[in-house]
Amino acid sequence: MYAVVAAKQLSEAVFRMDILAPEIARKRKAGQFVILKIDEKGERIPLTIVDSDPVRGTITIIYQVVGKTTAAMSALKEGDAFQDVQGPLGNPTEIEVFGHAVCVGGGVGVGVIYPITKALKEKGNRVTSIIGARTKDLIILESEMRAASDELVVCTDDGSYGFNGFVSAVLQQIIDRGEKIDHVFAIGPVPMMRVIANLTRPYAIPTTVSLNPIMVDATGMCGACRVEVGGKTKFTCVDGPEFDGHQVNFDLLASRLRMYCEEEKQSYEKHRCGWNGN
Amino acid sequence: METEPKKEKKEKVPRQKMPEQAPQERIANFNEVPLGYSPETAILEAKRCIQCKKPGCIEGCPVDVRIPEFIKRIAEGDFLGAARKLKETNGLPAVCGRVCPQEDQCEKFCILGKKGEPVAIGRLERFAADYERDTNQVVVPEKPAPNGKKIAVVGAGPSGLTIAGDLVKLGYEVTIFEALHKAGGVLVYGIPEFRLPKAIVEAEVDYLRGLGVKIVLNALVGRIKTVDELFEEGYDAVYLAVGAGAPVFMNIPGENLNGIYSANEYLTRSNLMKAYRFPEYDTPIVRGKNVAVVGGGNVAMDSVRTALRLGADNAYIIYRRSETEMPARIEEVHHAREEGVQFKLLTNPVEYLGDKDGWVTGIRCLRMELGEPDASGRRSPVPVVGSEFVIDVDTVVVAVGTMANPIVPSTTPGLETNRWGYIVTKGESGETTRKGVYAGGDIVTGSATVILAMGAGRKAAQAIDAYLSGKK
Ligand SMILES: Cc1cc2nc3c(=O)[nH]c(=O)nc-3n(C[C@H](O)[C@H](O)[C@H](O)COP(=O)(O)OP(=O)(O)OC[C@H]3O[C@@H](n4cnc5c(N)ncnc54)[C@H](O)[C@@H]3O)c2cc1C
Ligand SMILES: Cc1cc2nc3c(=O)[nH]c(=O)nc-3n(C[C@H](O)[C@H](O)[C@H](O)COP(=O)(O)OP(=O)(O)OC[C@H]3O[C@@H](n4cnc5c(N)ncnc54)[C@H](O)[C@@H]3O)c2cc1C
Ligand code: SF4
Ligand code: FES
Numbered sequence: 001m002y003a004v005v006a007a008k009q010l011s012e013a014v015f016r017m018d019i020l021a022p023e024i025a026r027k028r029k030a031g032q033f034v035i036l037k038i039d040e041k042g043e044r045i046p047l048t049i050v051d052s053d054p055v056r057g058t059i060t061i062i063y064q065v066v067g068k069t070t071a072a073m074s075a076l077k078e079g080d081a082f083q084d085v086q087g088p089l090g091n092p093t094e095i096e097v098f099g100h101a102v103c104v105g106g107g108v109g110v111g112v113i114y115p116i117t118k119a120l121k122e123k124g125n126r127v128t129s130i131i132g133a134r135t136k137d138l139i140i141l142e143s144e145m146r147a148a149s150d151e152l153v154v155c156t157d158d159g160s161y162g163f164n165g166f167v168s169a170v171l172q173q174i175i176d177r178g179e180k181i182d183h184v185f186a187i188g189p190v191p192m193m194r195v196i197a198n199l200t201r202p203y204a205i206p207t208t209v210s211l212n213p214i215m216v217d218a219t220g221m222c223g224a225c226r227v228e229v230g231g232k233t234k235f236t237c238v239d240g241p242e243f244d245g246h247q248v249n250f251d252l253l254a255s256r257l258r259m260y261c262e263e264e265k266q267s268y269e270k271h272r273c274g275w276n277g278n
Numbered sequence: 279m280e281t282e283p284k285k286e287k288k289e290k291v292p293r294q295k296m297p298e299q300a301p302q303e304r305i306a307n308f309n310e311v312p313l314g315y316s317p318e319t320a321i322l323e324a325k326r327c328i329q330c331k332k333p334g335c336i337e338g339c340p341v342d343v344r345i346p347e348f349i350k351r352i353a354e355g356d357f358l359g360a361a362r363k364l365k366e367t368n369g370l371p372a373v374c375g376r377v378c379p380q381e382d383q384c385e386k387f388c389i390l391g392k393k394g395e396p397v398a399i400g401r402l403e404r405f406a407a408d409y410e411r412d413t414n415q416v417v418v419p420e421k422p423a424p425n426g427k428k429i430a431v432v433g434a435g436p437s438g439l440t441i442a443g444d445l446v447k448l449g450y451e452v453t454i455f456e457a458l459h460k461a462g463g464v465l466v467y468g469i470p471e472f473r474l475p476k477a478i479v480e481a482e483v484d485y486l487r488g489l490g491v492k493i494v495l496n497a498l499v500g501r502i503k504t505v506d507e508l509f510e511e512g513y514d515a516v517y518l519a520v521g522a523g524a525p526v527f528m529n530i531p532g533e534n535l536n537g538i539y540s541a542n543e544y545l546t547r548s549n550l551m552k553a554y555r556f557p558e559y560d561t562p563i564v565r566g567k568n569v570a571v572v573g574g575g576n577v578a579m580d581s582v583r584t585a586l587r588l589g590a591d592n593a594y595i596i597y598r599r600s601e602t603e604m605p606a607r608i609e610e611v612h613h614a615r616e617e618g619v620q621f622k623l624l625t626n627p628v629e630y631l632g633d634k635d636g637w638v639t640g641i642r643c644l645r646m647e648l649g650e651p652d653a654s655g656r657r658s659p660v661p662v663v664g665s666e667f668v669i670d671v672d673t674v675v676v677a678v679g680t681m682a683n684p685i686v687p688s689t690t691p692g693l694e695t696n697r698w699g700y701i702v703t704k705g706e707s708g709e710t711t712r713k714g715v716y717a718g719g720d721i722v723t724g725s726a727t728v729i730l731a732m733g734a735g736r737k738a739a740q741a742i743d744a745y746l747s748g749k750k
Contacts, residue, residue: 027502035496037459043551043560044459068560084459086496216551216561219457219498220683221467221523222543226534233527233534238685252534255636259536263562 001081005058011138013065014108015074022057024087030119031093035218037084045069046215048112062111067264089218090241095119099182103129104167104196106188110141113187118148126150130170136161168195181205190254197245207245211236228252293395294323301616305586308471308554320405324352327397334387340733341367361410369443372478375404378729379607411481418488425449427746430513432499435463436728437719438519440735442491448743452491457498463521467550470580500685515714515742520686522720526679532630537638541577541677548584566673570594573677574604581675582619593619598626598646598659640668680725708738
């Protein structure tokens with residue numbers, strides 16, 4: 001059993017949790033994830049390891065409630081436990097000295113990009129970060145991101161806080177300013193990653209995205225997580241989760257994320273299908 | 279159906295039939311299909327064994343089960359004695375009795391089979407093992423004095439479980455690292471409940487725990503720790519039994535459409551995650567009405583029979599050769615046919631068709647005819663020009679084989695693999711190109727059988743013992 005050490009609500013549908021998993025806490029690197037299973041009857045769901053404390057032996061996850069499992073998780077309190085936590089999984093992010101890196105995070109994707117941002121900064125890169133959400137209350141990790149970046153721009157779709165508009169508009173402004181960008185990391189809803197990849201392509205700015213297909217085993221055994229990159233089928237759990245955004249077939253990813261809409265409605269009536277699928 | 283053997287003079291008692299759930303009944307549940315012999319039937323069948331002086335059956339068994347000896351005990355009504363005799367060489371008799379391809383192994387060499395029908399060795403094996411377990415008479419042997427050496431086993435499939443049992447009995451401290459949340463490998467995620475009830479695998483795993491084997495679940499070696507790190511932690515030898523669990527796709531257009539599964543995913547959702555009990559269990563699975571399974575092996579049969587039980591109106595096997603070449607066990611094909619599976623033979627998919635939402639709607643196929651035998655000795659299929667046609671489907675399961683999982687080899691420097699990614703070993707010892715690292719099972723041979731994976735574990739146990747006790 002893997003005990004919940006702390007649980008906190010960050011915004012309307014986004015929660016943060018620290019879980020006791022000492023070996024994973026010691027081993028994990030930026031970009032990696034875990035598979036969680038609440039109990040005997042639970043589904044195996046992948047979530048990024050946002051942070052860890054090797055001394056306390058905890059890992060931190062940040063998740064958005066979208067369906068049955070994440071809803072059940074949001075009811076877990078300190079002292080409750082997960083039956084299974086498997087990880088760390090996936091390849092760590094390749095953190096290099098790029099020069100100027102721009103980290104773009106949307107919605108709960110900010111949780112996923114935060115450890116990467118931190119690692120890029122620690123490696124000595126100049127980091128500009130752009131984070132966004134629908135509205136002010138949904139912005140997460142603002143102070144953490146600010147601390148991990150040289151510059152941070154916050155955007156809201158409704159203009160309730162920071163820049164009024166999409167994260168892509170801010171990235172465009174930076175490019176238009178003539179500033180040199182050596183690498184872009186973009187993590188968030190599929191449509192957002194697609195827009196960012198399309199934006200950087202004509203400028204040939206290398207762009208890394210982190211894909212979130214449906215997974216089962218996350219060991220390369222089932223093929224559920226297959227995505228198309230550069231016209232080839234890849235397994236996200238062993239080949240990813242990060243890929244060259246310019247090569248990803250986002251239509252296919254979005255479509256495959258909708259595969260279980262009907263079934264998921266059955267197991268979680270109030271659910272809103274496809275927060276990420278479109 | 280069991281064909282009645284011709285009444286030979288010597289063979290008065292025919293091979294005893296296995297009672298089974300009726301096809302109409304069983305396609306509506308996931309319970310085991312064969313129901314098992316009664317004690318009376320088992321004794322009757324056991325008495326058919328003529329107790330050959332030089333039994334060929336033993337040579338047909340990869341782990342040398344003392345077949346006539348265990349059968350003799352059943353004939354005498356000593357069922358527990360039979361079970362214990364079995365366990366001297368086979369750690370998982372209840373499993374093997376159910377899933378071994380007996381017709382190609384032990385039973386193939388039974389002298390009775392020359393004229394009539396061989397002794398039902400597998401069914402007797404199952405009977406004895408079930409008897410011991412069902413009557414709660416499994417005894418855990420006394421633990422030997424620890425010899426102070428530690429072994430890490432990677433993967434809790436039949437190969438890893440077998441070596442763990444053998445080594446712990448020799449006094450080693452054994453820890454199994456398993457990537458998934460349940461031990462058993464293909465036995466828990468691949469082979470369906472209706473062929474191998476999971477409770478049986480669990481009982482075997484509990485028995486190993488009772489022997490003192492430590493099993494660390496949720497531990498993917500290569501990510502949580504590498505083979506080198508295992509040595510740093512003080513393990514004296516490592517056995518790699520990670521299986522061949524990576525799905526193969528055919529790389530034809532449309533293969534990533536929604537509703538197209540690999541057999542591994544389809545079966546894992548259903549077996550390991552119990553999706554057939556959705557929404558009681560959280561993991562969903564598509565309950566297609568028109569389901570096609572591509573392939574002709576046991577994995578394809580397991581998938582297509584699962585599809586029927588999930589409520590398919592039409593469940594097809596699409597196979598590019600004819601039934602004669604089909605690699606699945608005859609019994610499995612027979613079970614599938616009884617249950618209403620439709621066989622589209624000499625048929626090869628060339629493209630998947632989808633709707634605007636990205637869901638599969640049909641398979642464009644070519645008719646095939648058989649040409650000359652290929653390297654494997656099977657006649658190779660050749661497409662018939664202009665024979666294209668479409669099969670309407672809403673779900674497809676691709677069951678055309680598996681490959682080596684790359685995670686351990688790619689994180690273990692100096693571990694040699696062949697051009698298909700399987701680990702290279704020296705002979706039967708399982709010794710790899712890395713000192714102290716042994717490997718066996720599907721990751722060495724490619725997809726094979728449970729008993730061969732177990733046999734490899736057994737041989738590697740001897741090799742590791744020899745290596746660590748300085749006998750070599
Ligand atoms: C490598 C990886 C890392 C991830 N990291 C995070 C993270 O840090 N925080 C976070 O909130 N989420 C993350 N996700 C997505 C997360 O796994 C899903 O939101 C979760 O599985 C939904 O489970 P559920 O049972 O609550 O919802 P379900 O009932 O399973 O799904 C409800 C709806 O959510 C959508 N959905 C299902 N699975 C996914 C998925 N894998 N990705 C996107 N949408 C999905 C579908 O549209 C579905 O219809 C990650 C996914 C992957 C593959
Ligand atoms: C659907 C299906 C039906 C079959 N039917 C039959 C049958 O009727 N009769 C028969 O004899 N054979 C059958 N087989 C074949 C048989 O199951 C295999 O040959 C056998 O299971 C191989 O055993 P193994 O121990 O080598 O590997 P596996 O059973 O594949 O076990 C490997 C284990 O290692 C784990 N693992 C993988 N990588 C790692 C890692 N890096 N770290 C930690 N753990 C890891 C996996 O999760 C898995 O649990 C069938 C196979 C399938 C798929
Ligand atoms: S283990 Fe398999 S091959 Fe050996 S006797 Fe039993 S059924 Fe036959
Ligand atoms: S999740 Fe099964 S192969 Fe990636």
